[in-house]
Amino acid sequence: MSDLGGARPVAGPGALVGREDECAALDRLLADVRGGGSRALVLRGAAGTGKSALLEHLVARSSGCRVVAAAAVRSEMELPFAAVHQLCAPLLDLLDVLPGPLRDALGTAFGMRAGPAPDPSLVGLAVRGLLAGAAAERPLVCAIDDAQWFDGASSRVLDFVARRPVGARVACVFAARDPADTVVPPGLPVLDVGGLPDGAARALAARAAPGPLDPEVRERILCEARGNPRVLLDLIRGTAAGGFIAATPARPPTDRAGDGPEDGVRHRLDGLPADGRT
Structure with missing residues (x-):
C-alpha cells in the first residue's frame, strides 16, 4: 500500500507526457533493486513540474516490491521524527527483531515509550534495521515526497540511511522542490525535473x-x-x-x-x- 498525499500523474491516465527519460531512469533504478542492489535518488524541481507524478509512476511500477511512502508536511517541520515516523509506521511489526538499544531509541523517538530524547544515530541505525528486515522478504521501495519540508531530526536520520546502504534490495527516492526550503539529503544522485519541452x-x-x-x-x-x-x-x-x-x-x-x-x-x-x- 502507498499514499503520496493524493498525488496524481500530471498527464492523466497512461504514460506521463514528456517524462519518458525520467520514467526510464526510475525503471532502471527498480531493475537494479530487483537485481539485489540498493539505490537512492532525489527528484528535484520547481513546484508543479510533476515530481509527485513520477513518484506515483515509481510506485505503480513496483510490482513484486513492498512499498512504503511518506509525504513531509510543512506544518510538522517542528515535530521531531515526524517524517521518519510516517515512513516507518507500516514496518513497526518488525520492531521486535531490532537489538534492545535500537528498539528503545526508535520507540522513544516515536512516543511509544517514555525516556530522554534518543541519540539520532541510534534512531538512524534502527530505521536501517527496519528497512533491511522488510527487504529480506522482498525488494523495498521507499517513496518520500516534499522532502524540502522534513523536520530536522528526520532529515538527519534519512540522510544517514540514504548514504549508507541498508543491504540489498532497497530503493529510497526523495522528491524535493528546488530551491529547497530546508536541507534535503545532500550528496545523493539527483534527477532534475524541469519544464516540459x-x-x-x-x-x-x-x-x-x-x-x-x-x-x-x-x-x-x-x-x-x-x-x-x-x-x-x-x-x-x-x-x-x-x-x-x-x-x-x-x-x-x-x-x-x-x-x-x-x-x-x-x-x-x-x-x-x-x-x-x-
Whole structure:
C-alpha cells in the first residue's frame, strides 16, 4: 500500500507526457533493486513540474516490491521524527527483531515509550534495521515526497540511511522542490525535473482540454505555463470553466502564470467576493 498525499500523474491516465527519460531512469533504478542492489535518488524541481507524478509512476511500477511512502508536511517541520515516523509506521511489526538499544531509541523517538530524547544515530541505525528486515522478504521501495519540508531530526536520520546502504534490495527516492526550503539529503544522485519541452506541453494541452482550443488561447496558455505541467493544467481548466474552449477569439481570463502554481491560485482568488477571498 502507498499514499503520496493524493498525488496524481500530471498527464492523466497512461504514460506521463514528456517524462519518458525520467520514467526510464526510475525503471532502471527498480531493475537494479530487483537485481539485489540498493539505490537512492532525489527528484528535484520547481513546484508543479510533476515530481509527485513520477513518484506515483515509481510506485505503480513496483510490482513484486513492498512499498512504503511518506509525504513531509510543512506544518510538522517542528515535530521531531515526524517524517521518519510516517515512513516507518507500516514496518513497526518488525520492531521486535531490532537489538534492545535500537528498539528503545526508535520507540522513544516515536512516543511509544517514555525516556530522554534518543541519540539520532541510534534512531538512524534502527530505521536501517527496519528497512533491511522488510527487504529480506522482498525488494523495498521507499517513496518520500516534499522532502524540502522534513523536520530536522528526520532529515538527519534519512540522510544517514540514504548514504549508507541498508543491504540489498532497497530503493529510497526523495522528491524535493528546488530551491529547497530546508536541507534535503545532500550528496545523493539527483534527477532534475524541469519544464516540459514545447512539443510535450502541446501534447499535454491537447490531452487535457475537453474540446478544441482556439489557437490564440492555446498559444497564450502555453506561453504563460512555460512548460510547468500543473500550471498548464490549471490554465486549461480555468479556460474551460470560463467558456474559452472551441473557436472563440477571446483571450482566457488569466494574468501571467508566474513561476509556479501558486500564481494560478492567486488569480482564481481574484474572482471571488471579498469575504470569499478572506
